[in-house]
Amino acid sequence: MIDENKKNVAIEVRNLVTHYGPRKILDGINLTVNEGEIMIIMGGSGSGKSTLMRYLLGLGIPTSGSIKLLGEEINSLSENETFELRKKMGVAFQGGALLSSMTIGDNIRLPLREHTNLDEKTMDIMVRMKLEVVNLGGFEELMPSELSGGMIKRAAVARAIIMDPKLMFFDEPSAGLDPVVSAELDELILRLRDAMNMTIVVVTHELDSAFKIADRITVLDRGHILMSDTVEEIRNSDNERIQSLLNRTPSNELINADEYLDRLTGI
Amino acid sequence: MSEFINHRLLNVVEKIGILTLKFVEGVGYYFALLVESVVWIIAGPFYKQPVRISSVFSQMMTIGIAACPIVFILSFSIGVMLAIQMIYNLKTFGAESQVVVGVALSVTREFAPLITGILIAGRTGSALAAKLGTMQVTQEIDALRVMGINPIRYLVSPALLAMLIMVPTLTFFSDIAGLLGGALYTSIEIGLSFSAYIDRTIAALVVGDVMQGLFKSFVFALIITLVGASNGFSVTGGAEGVGKATTRSVVLSISFIVIADMIFTYFLNR
Numbered sequence: 001m002i003d004e005n006k007k008n009v010a011i012e013v014r015n016l017v018t019h020y021g022p023r024k025i026l027d028g029i030n031l032t033v034n035e036g037e038i039m040i041i042m043g044g045s046g047s048g049k050s051t052l053m054r055y056l057l058g059l060g061i062p063t064s065g066s067i068k069l070l071g072e073e074i075n076s077l078s079e080n081e082t083f084e085l086r087k088k089m090g091v092a093f094q095g096g097a098l099l100s101s102m103t104i105g106d107n108i109r110l111p112l113r114e115h116t117n118l119d120e121k122t123m124d125i126m127v128r129m130k131l132e133v134v135n136l137g138g139f140e141e142l143m144p145s146e147l148s149g150g151m152i153k154r155a156a157v158a159r160a161i162i163m164d165p166k167l168m169f170f171d172e173p174s175a176g177l178d179p180v181v182s183a184e185l186d187e188l189i190l191r192l193r194d195a196m197n198m199t200i201v202v203v204t205h206e207l208d209s210a211f212k213i214a215d216r217i218t219v220l221d222r223g224h225i226l227m228s229d230t231v232e233e234i235r236n237s238d239n240e241r242i243q244s245l246l247n248r249t250p251s252n253e254l255i256n257a258d259e260y261l262d263r264l265t266g267i
Numbered sequence: 268m269s270e271f272i273n274h275r276l277l278n279v280v281e282k283i284g285i286l287t288l289k290f291v292e293g294v295g296y297y298f299a300l301l302v303e304s305v306v307w308i309i310a311g312p313f314y315k316q317p318v319r320i321s322s323v324f325s326q327m328m329t330i331g332i333a334a335c336p337i338v339f340i341l342s343f344s345i346g347v348m349l350a351i352q353m354i355y356n357l358k359t360f361g362a363e364s365q366v367v368v369g370v371a372l373s374v375t376r377e378f379a380p381l382i383t384g385i386l387i388a389g390r391t392g393s394a395l396a397a398k399l400g401t402m403q404v405t406q407e408i409d410a411l412r413v414m415g416i417n418p419i420r421y422l423v424s425p426a427l428l429a430m431l432i433m434v435p436t437l438t439f440f441s442d443i444a445g446l447l448g449g450a451l452y453t454s455i456e457i458g459l460s461f462s463a464y465i466d467r468t469i470a471a472l473v474v475g476d477v478m479q480g481l482f483k484s485f486v487f488a489l490i491i492t493l494v495g496a497s498n499g500f501s502v503t504g505g506a507e508g509v510g511k512a513t514t515r516s517v518v519l520s521i522s523f524i525v526i527a528d529m530i531f532t533y534f535l536n537r
Binding site: 054057058059079080082083084085086087089091093094095097098099100101110111114115159 | 314315316398401402405406407409410411412413414415416421
């Protein structure tokens with residue numbers, strides 16, 4: 001708590017409630033991320049971590065609650081204000097989400113082309129610089145379909161950082177990658193924070209990488225936050241569900257006999 | 268028993284209600300999409316997000332220029348087909364030479380816009396739905412949004428603009444190809460010379476005939492773009508969803524085109 005008062009808050013979520021159809025996905029989420037911090041959002045499948053990410057990116061309208069990015073309430077901004085805010089955000093999607101009709105270079109150049117009036121030469125140099133940052137120098141002429149999964153993810157990072165954002169979001173950066181490549185991505189995330197002082201939010205369920213890069217970890221479970229604290233505190237937590245997530249033990253919950261019967265008979 | 272019938276009745280009423288609601292929702296979505304695309308075309312520069320001329324031109328190339336050969340072949344065949352049918356029909360009255368008027372009016376007022384519309388619905392409408400659907404599934408649309416690039420401005424507005432220019436243009440091209448087909452067949456079948464055919468065609472046609480066809484093709488362009496785009500954006504459920512949306516967009520576009528054609532023909536000929 002002392003930390004929060006001292007540093008500037010980059011992301012502030014208050015009492016966020018969201019629904020998917022009639023189903024409640026997130027229930028009363030409270031979360032703060034400080035500037036220059038790497039926050040990991042962790043949780044099992046179906047815990048709502050990807051949903052939380054979607055709402056942080058402003059891709060859905062919450063049922064209630066507030067989300068502030070860089071001090072601005074994202075769901076009450078005008079078109080122009082949203083546009084300005086999004087120039088300060090970078091997002092690396094799980095599958096990269098590079099536009100498949102363009103070369104890697106054009107993909108990375110896209111935000112520059114749409115948001116700035118720089119000349120082509122300058123853009124070229126910036127694109128090559130960012131490609132070097134993610135170790136993809138010389139790949140700008142290739143199409144996304146010609147790259148491997150890890151390369152696409154790194155190219156997506158290059159596109160996300162082309163505008164030098166203050167906020168960076170990573171969705172499952174190590175999913176589907178081999179350990180070496182995934183370790184390289186972890187290094188990259190740390191370097192981005194150190195070199196550019198970005199605030200970084202990573203959604204993942206890879207424990208190793210989470211513990212390696214996190215300043216703080218937020219553990220989500222069934223739409224609730226179980227805990228949001230430093231790596232040490234998370235490790236030492238005596239919460240049963242956190243421990244089972246950390247130790248990869250299957251959850252052996254007691255089944256309520258009546259509810260179980262009701263579910264089976266469909267009443 | 269009566270309770271059962273009541274229940275069935277309720278079900279039917281409920282289904283009608285749901286269908287009506289879906290229809291209204293769908294039409295509302297088309298209009299919202301139309302308004303937003305047009306607003307971006309006009310007001311984009313003021314929001315520092317102009318619709319790129321270069322992407323309009325590249326769309327015009329794929330929608331229009333690349334479709335020229337197939338439009339020509341189909342329209343030429345339609346022209347020949349109309350000439351055959353009309354000569355056969357008019358023979359009964361001994362008025363074969365009137366085939367010129369028949370072909371000229373049918374092609375310009377009806378067949379050219381219709382065949383072009385149907386072709387473009389199958390060719391471009393489906394491609395638009397498939398492209399936007401795939402982009403939706405692979406999160407490319409989300410990526411555009413979080414980069415501060417409005418997907419409608421970036422993807423739909425250029426396509427709409429290109430369609431509104433190219434579909435009428437193709438229809439005019441189709442007019443010429445159809446008339447050419449009719450002229451060639453007529454000159455062989457009843458020995459009417461090519462130049463005489465052209466002279467008579469020009470005499471038979473008034474500007475209004477061609478304009479009617481072009482106006483209809485303008486409406487078809489709107490229908491194809493809006494149906495394709497809205498089906499593409501609403502894709503859920505992976506590759507299968509993309510396939511379904513593509514099929515649906517073609518079937519819906521063609522149905523709307525034929526129905527709109529009927530309605531406009533009625534009103535334009537009052």
